[in-house]
Amino acid sequence: MNQKPKVVITHWVHPEVIDYLNPYCEVISNQTQETLSRQQVIKRSKDAQGLMVFMPDHIDEQFLEACPKLKVISGALRGYDNFDVEACTKHNIWFTIVPDLLAAPTAELTIGLLLILARRMLEGDRLIRSGNFQGWKPQLYSTGLLNKTLGIIGMGKLGKALVKRLVGFEMDLLYTDIIPLTPQQEKDWKISRTTLEDLLKKSDYVVLMVPLVADTYHLINENTIKLMKPNGFLINPCRGSVVDEKAVATAIKSGHLAGYAADVFEMEDWAIANRPQTINQGLLTDTNHTFFTPHLGSAVNEVRRDIALEAAKNIVQGLAKQIPQGAINQL
Numbered sequence: 001m002n003q004k005p006k007v008v009i010t011h012w013v014h015p016e017v018i019d020y021l022n023p024y025c026e027v028i029s030n031q032t033q034e035t036l037s038r039q040q041v042i043k044r045s046k047d048a049q050g051l052m053v054f055m056p057d058h059i060d061e062q063f064l065e066a067c068p069k070l071k072v073i074s075g076a077l078r079g080y081d082n083f084d085v086e087a088c089t090k091h092n093i094w095f096t097i098v099p100d101l102l103a104a105p106t107a108e109l110t111i112g113l114l115l116i117l118a119r120r121m122l123e124g125d126r127l128i129r130s131g132n133f134q135g136w137k138p139q140l141y142s143t144g145l146l147n148k149t150l151g152i153i154g155m156g157k158l159g160k161a162l163v164k165r166l167v168g169f170e171m172d173l174l175y176t177d178i179i180p181l182t183p184q185q186e187k188d189w190k191i192s193r194t195t196l197e198d199l200l201k202k203s204d205y206v207v208l209m210v211p212l213v214a215d216t217y218h219l220i221n222e223n224t225i226k227l228m229k230p231n232g233f234l235i236n237p238c239r240g241s242v243v244d245e246k247a248v249a250t251a252i253k254s255g256h257l258a259g260y261a262a263d264v265f266e267m268e269d270w271a272i273a274n275r276p277q278t279i280n281q282g283l284l285t286d287t288n289h290t291f292f293t294p295h296l297g298s299a300v301n302e303v304r305r306d307i308a309l310e311a312a313k314n315i316v317q318g319l320a321k322q323i324p325q326g327a328i329n330q331l
Helices: 015-021 038-045 061-066 085-090 103-118 121-130 157-169 183-189 196-202 222-227 245-254 281-285 301-319
Strands: 006-009 026-029 050-053 072-075 094-096 149-153 172-176 191-193 205-208 232-236 257-262 290-292
Touching: 006 015, 006 038, 015 026, 015 301, 038 061, 050 301, 061 085, 072 301, 085 094, 094 301, 103 121, 103 157, 103 205, 103 232, 103 257, 103 290, 149 157, 149 196, 157 172, 157 183, 172 196, 183 191, 196 222, 222 245, 245 257, 245 281, 281 290
Parallel strands: 006 026, 006 050, 050 072, 072 094, 149 172, 149 205, 172 191, 205 232, 232 257, 257 290
Antiparallel strands: none
């Protein structure tokens, strides 16, 4: 009787995912809410053929050398900058992602970040809870969204999902991307393509929707922030290191930026050398001009289940010596 291949899952998944894998694999799953240390993951994976990884994990040459039996590493994620795909290819290991399920929930969260920041909702909530609210009076006025200009940097799947949801807000919409939308899309969504510099100069709200690659690392920095409109807002639901958090904190303190909301942080990007180990304290302490969520972009119950199921299917296909549907490398 042939022994089933061993598959390690580094983070909690829905029981349906384990049920799907059980007929094909011996599943070793971390069904706690905690992130395993790198050494714990290596210890579990030394004799594993398959590995399901998540955002906090980091795969590099050293990891792969310690886990020589791996045949497929399946990311339950879309952004894979924490994983050395070239090293996986060198070791004849499939690396797969789930490209199509994260856009809609991330766009939903982005709308929330935008509204909470723009309408000063957190300040209002704190006022109510303080016991000092005695009824309406002129206070906490905001810029609002109606007739304001919003610029989207990046018009891939995330950008498209966002702009579809923004159409009804009656804003002036701009975007910048190497690949333009079709003329019909621009017409239907009432959005215009422009340059990065022009977008930054004109937009009251700037939303980042780009992957973390060499060209987008610290895309928003001291110099590009200076191009932004005074009292503009910045929203980052894509990748922490697309933004220089220190520069953003400085711009908020000086008053040039009116606010910053983010679901992602520089400290999460393990593959970046000399990354900050914590979120910038200036951002954390300025509770009137910043709003943060703990990487909730795809944190919708059914969505996370479906993402992990897709990742599981990639594992089964890879172990069956098929080309996994989510593979981003070639062996």
